[in-house]
Amino acid sequence: MKSIIHTETGPASVLRLEERPLPVPGAGEVRVRVVVSGVNPTDWKSRRGRGNGQALAFPEITPNQDGAGVVDAVGPGVSDLAAGDRVWTCMAAQGRPTGTAQEFTVLPAERVVRLPDGVSFDVGASLGVPAVTAHRALTVAEDGPRRLAPGALAGRTVLVSGGAGAVGHAAIQLARWAGARVVTTVSGPEKARLATAAGADHVVNYREGDPAAAIREVAPEGVDLVVEVAIAPNLEFDQAVVRPRASIASYANNGGDDVRVDIRAHMVLNTRLQFILMYTMGDEALSAAFEDITAALRDGALPVGEEHGLPLLRFPLERTAAAHEAVEGDAVGKVLVDVADPGSVVPA
Structure with a gap:
């Protein structure tokens, strides 16, 4: 062979x-x-x-x-x-x-x-790395859910950092399938087009204007969950847009390996910082991801290609x-x- x-x-x-x-x-x-x-x-x-x-x-x-x-x-x-x-x-x-x-x-x-x-x-x-990572990021919040299914994230707002990437794309699709309102950040109009095609409800160009204010405009009480690709440069921004008891799930080290945490600000917010690596998340989390992703596939929720973002x-x-x-x-x-x-x- x-x-x-x-x-x-x-x-x-x-x-x-x-x-x-x-x-x-x-x-x-x-x-x-x-x-x-x-x-x-x-x-x-x-x-x-x-x-x-x-x-x-x-x-x-x-x-x-x-x-x-x-x-x-x-x-x-x-x-x-x-x-x-x-x-x-x-x-x-x-x-x-x-x-x-x-x-x-x-x-x-x-x-x-x-x-x-x-x-x-x-x-x-x-699927694999992107979809399993996205599933994990969407199921680590203190207030749940631990599994994804239609309606599991109903009433919640999810911020996906970098919605035009492979993990960001899967996170948008899985969150929408589970009933969340999805906001995503991108770096330009072409990536905005892709994130919209993936299903994001609101797309914010983080290089223009006041992106935190733009997110607060659509989520006045703050977002419930952040799927974060670059926590080192973005944590201060995330802090500005999350609601109390929100979770920030970081799955990559884009932008640097070291992050400064404003401890008091996050204590006041009761923020949960969750770091994710698929290879050490454990068999239970992997099995749950496989089952939920399969259900989403049956519902046609994870298409790929230009027209799907x-x-x-x-x-x-x-x-x-x-x-x-x-x-x-x-x-x-x-x-x-x-x-x-x-x-x-x-x-x-």
Whole structure:
């Protein structure tokens, strides 16, 4: 099978296409024939590591956590998945040497989720890191909810920082599906158009006028929950727009690794600061995310594509390095790697 591999950390040029033996699933594992592989910032950051030329945790690594395809074989003890099931994957390369940038990948059955009928492989490959992270951010508030479903966020206002990004896009869609009013911040008119297409009720350009006042105009009592991509530069802004007992869920370190907290101001507000990393959120939170995301998919709540606010940027498998460079260069939209023709596997 064709596989993208690298044997050291470094720039995208360390990635190369090789032939590798077909992997065999062990106990509790499934083999997925990958149709589309999704690329996220975590993928290029893992590839780059802490510096060029460092040794890896495994002799060689195939990158990319997310993907979608068809179950090809199951190992002993797997009873809830079968060959022919259309699925999406999550954390394929977490603690393992092989991700989804290859024709077949083997991973634990609990990291493989069925795609509902009618949901495309493109949608499936766009879930994983963005959708699970967004779900977690929307379910950590002290006053709940702990699960998402239609009406779960009714009467609440959610602020999504960076609504044109992949996580921001998923957060807008999931929050709207759960009944929230969604406000989002963006850096310009093109991103505003995308956030609106994703379903945001109000879009604020944070580079113009007084963005905090603009948010207070639509949410006079303050927002209930912030899904934050850049807490270091944005915490003071968030403080200005949240209501008492609000939660600020930070899932990335865009803009810096250190943040200054005005302790007294947040004490007065009873603010909850929640930091999120998908890889350590725990099995219970992951399972809840998989179930709720599946329900949202059945309701058609997570579409992708330009018309839905998330343009798709496509690369063939042999150009996975270019796909990584696109994400590393902050490309707007979802970067996908086409591994197989969907028609050659099963109708999408």
